[in-house]
Amino acid sequence: MSGDDRQNEEDRQSELAREHKERQAKRAAAQTAKSRRNTFIGAGVAVVVVAGGIFAATTLVKKEPAKVSAESSPSASASASTEPSVTPSAKTGPVTCTYKRETGVPNKFVGLPGKKPNMKLKKMTIVTNRGTVVIDLMTDAAPCSINSLSFLAKKKFYNNMKCHRLVTPDVSGVHLLQCGDPLAKADGKNPTDGQGTAGYVYGDENTDISLSKGVVFMTQAGDAMGQNNSQFAISLSDENNQIGSGYNVIGVVSEGMDMLLGLASSGKDLLLNDADITGDGGTTAPKNPVIIKTITFK
Template sequence: MSGDDRQNEEDRQNELAREHKERQAQRAAAQTAKARRNTFIGAGVAVVVVAGGIFAATTLVNKDPAGEAAAKSSASASASASPSATTPSTPPAKTGPVTCTYKRETGVPNKFVGLPGKRPNMKLKKMTITTNRGTVVVDLMTDAAPCSINSLSFLAKKKFYNDMKCHRLVTPDVSGVHMLQCGDPLAKADGKNPTDGQGTAGYVYGDENTDIPLAKGVVFMTQAGDAMGQNNSQFAISLSDENTQIGSGYNVVGVVSEGMDMLLGLATSGKDLLLNNADITGDGGTTAPKKPVIIKSITFK
């Protein structure tokens, strides 16, 4: 092989190596973006050792602390506020029979009332949440999130949510996001209890309908950002379009069609909340409303 041939071969090998390195970098960047998409809203994820295992608390935490300065709450919106026009429409219906899988989870604080059935009721269209502060009606995306709605419906029939306090309410001036979170059966919602946000129904299930941004009025299931596929009894309601900065990655079950005015009036700033600094740092506990929000019942039709 002549000197020129050897040089050409070396150049070709160098070019192949460079292209391989670029492909690796692109794949790494894509994986990082996907991981960030599933990070919770707030500031960090509290990790608690329970029964010999590690449990990431299901407190929503902040993906981007810088968003706190940019987020100015829409809580002062007019009394006629309604779900955002930017909320995407329901995804196409799934075809064929649907089977759901739920896995018992004993290594976390929980109130177990059984496991939901495997076959969801695909005819459910509305969820009504009756609270001490007013009523919220949610138009369901049953075709896109059948197993999430099946779980919620099962727990509602078991009266799991009855007389339950919503343990976390945050505003942009506190956490950079605006939402109400409920579904921890053990929560005290006093702004002091370090284990608020950790309680579940004692089982978990997989992700579905995760491509919808968290616009105002969107109702979604919550789970720790590093625990994909670990949905449980907790859910949250987005109270601002600015929550779309979080991206998608959560099980969306529907959109509020009635009761947004009441929800927006729950808190306009941190002064309406029982602040918990541990909520902001991710060390445990949650920021709760000063005036308790208590679920009286949840029904489906």
């Protein structure tokens, strides 16, 4: 082999090694991102009662979204005191929502929402024992999500409900308050906290917004799609942007952010639930309970 051939061969091997290293780095980054998303939200993990009353948990796999058409005229981006950079998905056309009964998880079923959402709803007010939170809604971009929440609120589904999950960056790398499990005890002991729903699911919409501080979104299990239910979360830090988009964003907090940020400053303010059957979802409830008194829309 001539000197030029040897040099060409060495260059080729060097290039192949470099490409191999780049592929490994990309796979590692993708796996890390997937892992962080899977541990970010634990709502809606399927729980099946088997003989003897034993609970067997299985994480939902990615599914095709439930059929849902959420089309309407575009609107301006909702604003908040935290001023996250969010822009609702612009859609046009008639609005029809589809909700599918789901009995494979613990649930409190109060009926299915209607197919025609009220497109005039602009604000969601959550009154809790710790203070009041007002959310500017993105109704034009997430009509079916807001239609579901409004329906459940009218049924008093959320009244006197404990928010089952509060996490801080030092505990899990993200910062959020999660509510909407009608069966949660939020006592650090209940093994199925974070699994309860309203007994139905619906499709994805308005999923292109990152989870900046103040953003309110519906939660799903891991990489699930089209499995939105009664549970929602409020992002309490811009650190959550690392998760990227993919969740149904319904709006942005415009009042009450300071109260929310004061709920917990570190892991010492949380109840670690070692009995949680999924190792996620209800693992960290607030030591001082956050109880929803009412949710109203206007």
